Amino acid sequence: MLNEETLAAVAIATWKNNLEKANKLFGGLDESVLEKQVAPGRNRLVYLWGHLASTHDRMLQLLGIAERVHPEFDAIFLTSPDGASTLPPVDVMRKWWAEVNRRLDASLRELKSNDWRARHTAVSEEDFANEPLRNRFSILITRTNHLAYHIGQATLATK
């Protein structure tokens, strides 16, 4: 294994580990539990779940690896707070979550060392020349952190 492949493998393993936790947290919940708030007056579990699905859906585009699944849900889960929109039915969310993470999983295994250091699609070539850390690897690392952040919150309502 090349040197940087070792580092990428660590990051992918940590991503998967967090994703398994999220699957356990959200995957088996019925609709009534999904309505619970993580703390009084805070986001419902169902909103956090959709927020993570939208974030991962966007990763497909940012990493340039696959078509998005439900970009139209960004308006519900990324640019509006909980309570502002009617949410998709739970069975639609379940399929969405599975499909987004299936596409990510298939692609993460395919990315080579050079790919990780390439710019992500939301940064221009000009900006990337000055800020080489705005690469695909940063998308993986920061979205793994984002996942851990919300798992920490969701755990409070589900344990």
Next chain:
Amino acid sequence: MLNEETLAAVAIATWKNNLEKANKLFGGLDESVLEKQVAPGRNRLVYLWGHLASTHDRMLQLLGIAERVHPEFDAIFLTSPDGASTLPPVDVMRKWWAEVNRRLDASLRELKSNDWRARHTAVSEEDFANEPLRNRFSILITRTNHLAYHIGQATLATK
């Protein structure tokens, strides 16, 4: 910058970004706010803060980069739940948190590419031969995630 140094730089930047968030969350809180629970019946902010300080204190040893600061606090914040022990005074915790993260920051900048792929101190040479991902980089990545997980919870009580 070497290929793997780019990946390590992304991970260190994400670590620092999370640490700044934690400093903002916990650094300015007075004792009464630190007593707040992140959700009803859950950990107090002061316990989470100590739990993070102990975890980072252990990183100094796991990465083999510096002496630990307060290993005797592990019994309070790592192996006992909130409420089981008398906590150190807040001014002691504040100095501890600053010193641990100062030692980490100084050392992370010194580590070279080869160092990141080296085994961490809690895995034997024999086990590491079979599990090469149990390296120092995995300590940085997983502890950054651990930090994000608890920042997500602490945010619920401080915003």
